[in-house]
Amino acid sequence: MRKPLVAGNWKMNKNVQEATLLVADLIPGLESVKTVDRVLCPPFTSLMVVAGMVAGTEIALGAQNMHWENSGAFTGEASPSMIKEFCHYVIIGHSERRTYFCESDETVNKKIKGAILHDLIPIICVGETLEEREKDRTGEIISRQMKGAFQGIESIDPAKLVIAYEPVWAIGTGKASSPQDANNVIGNMVRENMKILFGEEIAQLVRVLYGGSVNGQNAGDFFKQSEIDGGLVGGASLKPSDFLQIVEAAT
Ligand code: PGA
Numbered sequence: 001m002r003k004p005l006v007a008g009n010w011k012m013n014k015n016v017q018e019a020t021l022l023v024a025d026l027i028p029g030l031e032s033v034k035t036v037d038r039v040l041c042p043p044f045t046s047l048m049v050v051a052g053m054v055a056g057t058e059i060a061l062g063a064q065n066m067h068w069e070n071s072g073a074f075t076g077e078a079s080p081s082m083i084k085e086f087c088h089y090v091i092i093g094h095s096e097r098r099t100y101f102c103e104s105d106e107t108v109n110k111k112i113k114g115a116i117l118h119d120l121i122p123i124i125c126v127g128e129t130l131e132e133r134e135k136d137r138t139g140e141i142i143s144r145q146m147k148g149a150f151q152g153i154e155s156i157d158p159a160k161l162v163i164a165y166e167p168v169w170a171i172g173t174g175k176a177s178s179p180q181d182a183n184n185v186i187g188n189m190v191r192e193n194m195k196i197l198f199g200e201e202i203a204q205l206v207r208v209l210y211g212g213s214v215n216g217q218n219a220g221d222f223f224k225q226s227e228i229d230g231g232l233v234g235g236a237s238l239k240p241s242d243f244l245q246i247v248e249a250a251t
Contacts, residue, residue: 002207004223004250005162005230007039007062007123008237009091009211019046022240023053029244030059036230036250039089039123040237044078051086062089062123065097068107068114080118090115091232092122093149095168105148112149116160123162123232124149125211126190130169138167139189146193156198158205164232165190170212172234179218182210183225191227216245223250 014022019042030038041062042050051061063086067077083090092115093108108124115122126145128138142165150156165186170177177185186208194203210222211232222228230250236242 002205002229003037004035005037005039005207005209006243006247006250007041007089007091007162007164007209007230007232008243009041009064009094009232009234010043010237011064011096011234012043013238014042014046016046016049019043019050020053022238023050025240026243027053027057027059029240030247031057033247033251034058036247038247041089041091047083047086060089061087062091063087064091064094066090066092066111066114066120068110070114070118080114080120084118084120087120089121089123089162091125091164093125093145095125095127095166095171099168105145105151108145108149109151109153113153116153116156119160121160121162123164123209125164125166125232127166127168127171127212133167133169138185142185142189143193146190146197150197156202158198158202158207162207162209163190163194164209164211166211166232172213174213176213176215176218176222177210179221179225179228182222183227186210186225187227214246216242216249219246219249 039060039062063083070079092111097103128141191203207229209230209232210228214231214233215236
């Protein structure tokens with residue numbers, strides 16, 4: 001049985017004071033939903049404060065990005081061991097990073113290796129653009145991203161890895177994929193590639209989330225699909241009532 005997981009990706013939103021208010025609003029509701037793994041991914045600047053607030057709860061933290069090296073002359077970056085001070089998870093290869101910050105399959109691969117080495121759970125994002133979908137290239141893109149992500153990694157512990165299928169055209173647009181379509185891509189493409197890379201057992205054990213315009217209204221329809229194990233939630237994770245509704249929908 002795969003335990004559902006819902007992660008809130010705040011992106012570049014909320015200063016420390018706003019983060020404090022949001023987390024104070026979220027803690028009681030999040031703490032009451034024990035059957036779902038709950039992860040908050042605030043910006044780097046709020047990680048320390050939020051870590052203090054969730055200490056002693058089962059709420060976990062994630063970073064939104066990470067450098068693969070552990071120290072050195074990399075201005076503006078945060079290393080695996082710095083992130084590990086506060087987080088269990090790290091989002092890697094988010095489409096916004098691929099699009100705006102030149103993240104490639106190669107850097108995604110290095111970051112995944114860095115995360116695994118430092119015992120951080122990578123939430124690895126894959127997904128096609130609208131143009132790729134319209135040209136019927138979804139399978140090819142997912143396969144390329146996944147092969148690239150795991151290049152040179154021979155074995156993995158499925159409990160220490162999460163994949164998020166996030167069709168780029170659905171992120172922040174309000175145009176969610178259909179639950180059946182997301183289920184189909186996850187089952188027939190994401191898990192199929194995991195099977196090719198690591199075998200059937202791992203493909204069935206690894207958790208795969210859906211992300212892209214998930215909200216309080218549509219979350220239940222996504223999460224009842226057999227292949228979908230929860231969500232990576234952007235915009236709606238900034239609204240306590242919506243986020244709590246989404247987490248409840250994953251139970
Ligand atoms: P969204 O973002 O929920 O605002 O579409 C999802 C994500 O970027 O992970």
